[in-house]
Amino acid sequence: MRVPFIDLKRIVTPIREQVLADWTECLDNTEFVGGPGVQNLEKKLEAYLETTHVVACANGTDALVIGLQALGIGRGAKVAVPNMTFWSPYEAIVQVGATPVLVDISPRDLQMDFEEFCRGHEKFKFDAAILVHLFGWTSEHLENYREYCKKHNIRLLEDGAQSFGVKKNNRSIYADAEISTISFYPAKVLGAAGDAGAIMTPDPKLAEKIRALCNHGRAGHYTYDYVGWNSRLSGLQARFLNRMIDQIDGMLESRISAETYYQNFFAKHSSDCIVHKAPQGVQSNGYLCVIESIRRTGDELSASLRDDGIGSARTYPQTLCEQPPAQDTLRTSDLKHSKRFSKMVINLPLFAGITMDECKASAESLLKAFKVSVQS
């Protein structure tokens, strides 16, 4: 059986006709940038994410840049960021003119290590931090981060690009963030038909500034309070996202079933791998199946899966400090946990609509790949 790493058609096909009707209406009404679809989406997101203000924007990277700028983070500011994450948070810090400081991950939850972060603050005096809620869950120290940052006057921007639907103690993790961001890149848990993103905050003044920054820093049509960006959401994307969000419960359920299947399957194989999962009290959204191999490298395993017709990914095969533009970046340690993890990680197929037969075929292929290393 061939299994793709991701198959978006399974979630797009059921809403195809509705989306085509919506898009026809957009064309008829020339609803291209902003408009009722965007307003409707922002309202739905406010309810779903349990936040008071949502500002839709063009993508999750702009959301980070604009979020930092809205907090007043720019030249001269030092911003902590985990060494294991997608490149965007690093880019955003550099784009606003600030200085990134790389922090290692905790091998327990794979999120930015809280103790190392606190030690790093004593040394570097952070002005801000980007806490990335990575892999479909969040740090076991989420509240500690929020309290510590508040106490030490560190502006905390929470990157929730991968965490749509994640809850802690039954409450959306976006609900109590000072400011958070999200990406609706098509492969995300809630994905658009192109690029899209949003910025969330409970603070109405901050929300107003964010809205202006997303629209050239505008005060009026040709008057400007800030030097901002053109990061407005297209009406067509908003209409698509409104349809997607209506089927989100089923999509989450499907992802979580697959994640649970993989966890159960590999529970008896702890000498081969660790299947990472959300910390206690955190409800994952099943964004990724994150497997840390004990002996064979992720590259070896993905080659073996490919031979069996099974798609896989390696999130992420290199850490930030190993990317050429980031090699001289300040850091709080030798970053050994993230560097090791990046060599050993392998992600099996996991997407809304995946079947249990596909999960089984993927898991069996990976198990076979682990055993090759035992014999050789």
Ligand SMILES: Cc1ncc(COP(=O)(O)O)c(C=O)c1O
């Ligand atoms: C953790 C994280 N932050 C930021 C982004 C950037 O989002 P986008 O691709 O919408 O710019 C992504 C996604 O791709 C991501 O995974």
